[in-house]
Amino acid sequence: MVRSAIASATLALALGVGLPAAQAQEKVVTIGAHMPLTGSLARSGQTFNEGMQVALRMCNAASPKVQVKVDVIDDESTPAKAVSAVEKLASSGSVAIIGGYGSNIVGPASDASDKLGKVYITAGAVSDELTQRGLKTFFRINNNAGYQKGIATLLIDLKPQAVSIIASTKEAPTLLAQGLEKDLAAKGIKVTVHKFDPAITDFKPIINKIKLQDKPDIIMMSAYENDYVGIIRAAKVLKPQVKLMVGTWSLATPKMYTEFPDLMNNVVGTSFLPFPVEVKSEEGRKFAAAYQDMYKKEIEYLATLSFVETTLLCEAIQRAAEAGTLDKGGLADEMRKTDRDTMLGRVQFDQTGDNPNFALSMGQHREGKIVLVSPKAAATGDIAYPAVPW
Amino acid sequence: MSDTASSRLLSGRSLAMAGGLVVVGLLPLAAGASPYMLGLLISSLILAGLGLSWALLGNLGGMVSFGHAAFFGVGSYASALLAAKLGVPVLLAIPLAGGVATLSSLAMLPALRLSGPYFALAILAYAQIFRILATEASWLTGGAAGLQRFPGLPTVFGFNFAERHGSYVLVLGMVVLCALIYVVIRRSYVGIALRAIAESEDATRVVGVNSTLLKTWMLMLSAFIAGMFGALNAHIIGFLEPDYAFSGIWSVMPIIGAVFGGYRSVIGPVFGAVVIYMFDQVIAKSLIPVGHQILLGIVLAGMVLLAPNGLAGLVGRIFSRTGGKHHARA
Amino acid sequence: MLETRNLSAGYGAITVLWDVNLKFRSGALTAIVGPNGAGKTTLLRALTGLIPHTGAILLDGAPLKGKTWDLAAQGVVMVPEGRLVFRDMTVEENLCLGAYPERCRGDLSANLERMYSFFPRLKERRSQLAGSLSGGEAQMVAMGRGLMAQPRILLIDEPSLGLAPVIVNEVFDIIRRLKAEGTTIVLIEQNTRIALSVADDVHLIRTGKVVMSEPAASVDLDRLHDLYFAREGQGA
């Protein structure tokens, strides 16, 4: 009994050793990823995951010599579990980690990753503090400044007298609201910020305050998906005399329009791509096609973010693997050499790992289409202004 | 307390239990557990400590709390702020944070008059209020953006607590220490009175036990322990924000662990928290990657239905069936 | 006719009532007297199935079937002490609940009117919460509620407890009237004098055992009191 077990184990070992030898020219590299697949941020995590999978498929097809595969772990939006995930991924051979969503998760997870000497890249954490820690292996493609710049550019171009910001007390929306308040006030625009607890469901009292007291030209929503629906619904009921509703993440997406056609028309949010997709670049077209093929839906903003970060990481891995520095800690250096046009525009990484070029386009829902309206260079159409969903 | 009294309270058996706990606890180190495993174990031990603090209040005070996140969160913030803003050494900041959590528990004294679910949910309300206050007091706590630049665990005499093995030993030591404190109180005259209160409040009022005072002490002690584990966790994780520090997880997981292990015994909450957390993270998560808490719910419901005294009760029953009767009341 | 054979009952491991054999004649008023803690209420609780028992309880020679809530349908109705009214329901709602067994639901308003003729004071207070009544009124509600179930056998628990003497007399006038109407009544009472004044049969229970059973007419009050108070210290 024991002997046969040993025999079969030996056999398996021999075969296992034999296999890679047979396919010597194909090197398989594993990376890890931790995402919130459950909890309130689960939808973001799922979309991240989809973009990532498409990126790997395309990257592997483009460079068959080095195949990159990914292990994904649910971090349940808790820091300790994200740290555990990083450690588990590192111990099971991942050469790099793709990070999750939220600075509170990414902070500790990237710390752990740094201690283990693994490259960590994220597209879901915008806090400035993250890049002030002096980590050598930390990279991110987007940051608060970029969002702020994208939205501020649009708002300042429209020359409103007054803007009301409705901001969730969650981390990223708060940071964005603070930054925008400063930018807009510097241009002489009157800004009022209304912070709200994410547990809120009825936004009529806030909207009514804005309608009767602030009387702004534009309402800016620094919040998440379910908040947008509540806010726009309340605005639709109370009909404040505003000229535009603007939001941020996950707002200017085809999905929002399909689900809430009555609420979304003329609303503006951050976006990279118009819809239907008219991507100028070859890469963008391929991405859209592959995404449609794998998930039977239109690409979304978060999927694009994770597509870009994964593509950059994957290419750096392939470069390092071919140069033979992958096992010698050369990946971080390869990452730092990144300089490439992506669907987010040009991406480079500075000494802190941040992408200084990051800035956002703004897209407007228009009868089921999304038109890029700002900045001028990226625009695919003129903004409808004044225009509201009601 | 005289020497004889303390030796009676800390009997050979409880010291043996503590020793056993340390030995069992050190096994993963001896076995060369990966940082990943150690990380999971550290998280589970933090829940174990929190579970002890919860069971102390539940078992001795007869008060079920649904809001231990309140103390945990106050402890985390207090320690991080003391270390970052006042430069207090981390190992000193941790017990001080326990003290701050104790102070915060004084705000809950009016709740001691309440019974059953009313007390449970009043504490939950406190946890929510503290969370909102931490979000609003951004001048102190950094608000929603959180705190991330505060010192981690230090290196003492060349022993690095910040590194996984070191943190593990520190957290394990804290859990054993708290378990011993719990044992001492349980065995003391006070503990006997307290358990009598938990059984029937009216009866002991007649006997002349000042139950409100004793309950107050238990609430404060429970808050102290919970606050210390919150502080430990903060320094290990290195990031704090209100939603995390006061998360419902810190209220719920210790209850699940304590009920699973058996909240009436000392060892139950520790054992339960470790087993249930490892089960959830290692087994359940690999079976159902998304929504694995459903297994946690099923295990918990099954436990309450089939073995209401938890694992400890179950083990006790098996022991008593095989003859070792005195184990049944462990 | 209701009867117990070797009825023992208690709480958990503690037996309070030992081998009680009693017969309650139809149409008669049987009083069970005894000092506080003798087991009178335990007897009632066992009879109504609120606590488990050994031995037998027979109704018309057949074992009494079912749980507590099945008794009312069979005409065995208990009037608990007045504190056990539904305090946050009105007087009339309390009375209505007495008619809960399906056989009594028929003519609810006529039934109610009958109760109000028994207890005119309750008619004045019909929409008042039972919890706000005086002790005597609450006792009347409890009795009226029991009568709404149109009992064949009415078990009454300590109707005089905590009531002023005037009210006690009033309550017992009603008991007399019920008896005159032919209802079989089992009366649990601490107050021997007043119990004797209405009873047909008397049983004395002490320390869980029946120590005397006699027709009320032949009971000598002094002898009863001797039995009642003998070694009371142990009886408690």
Next chain:
Amino acid sequence: MTELILQALFSGVLIGSVYALVALGLALAFGAMRIINLAHGELVLLAAYMAYLVESRTGLEPYAAIPLALAVVSAVSIALFMLVNMIRDHRELNSLILTFAIGIILTNAILLAFASDMRTTTSAFLQDAVSFGDVYAMRGEIIAFALSLVLMGLLWWWLKASWYGRAVRAVSSNRGAAMLMGINPTRIETVSFLVAGALASFAGVALYTMSVVQPAVGHALTVKAFIITVLAGVGSIPGVFLGAVLLGVTEALTVTLASSALQELAGMVLFLMVLFLMPNGLFGARARRG
């Protein structure tokens, strides 16, 4: 300013009426069985997802889902009752934990079945604005409010005038005495869990038409319902309605007069103050201490 306050009051009353439906179910089950059903919010959520299912699959208005919601939620309620009934003689804690565990199971079952996307009605009819002078509401909210009033009226009548309803109150008031009156308490408890489930079904569908649901909101609903029962005190439907409206109005006025970030805080502080200072609740008849 008056306009602001009027709108806040109005919004508060509308949302409060739906809170009241959620709270009534919790209070009813608590009254009969003395157990806080910590899975009650999840029952409401389950009904909301049934509304989503029907609306997204058939394109009908969400209220068409009520038969389905009633069937599913009743089945779950009965299963829940049978489990809780198994351990009724244990300590209070165990039944709290059990219902809590069932809540976890339901939340995750919903997550597995419907994913974590937020859901809310897409009906143009229900989302339309209606105005009464200076105050505005969504049509769905007005319908939910009316529905809530009707249901509360029906429930009030049922508890007052039907045999089962009276029996439910009798069991809540004094279980032992109720048994002596010929009331089978287990059957009455089953009935009250069923009625609580029915209320949860309506509440869930109403919630879906006026607010956004996600698998994680069940727990928050339970807490809110509990707060309302504390505000109301035990045992009166008008009390629960007033308590719910008070909570809704307090939240809305906090947003209007102070900051929207403090909305939750105001609710919690109100809860604690009533709990500590008015042991019988604002409108209740009975003490809860001891």
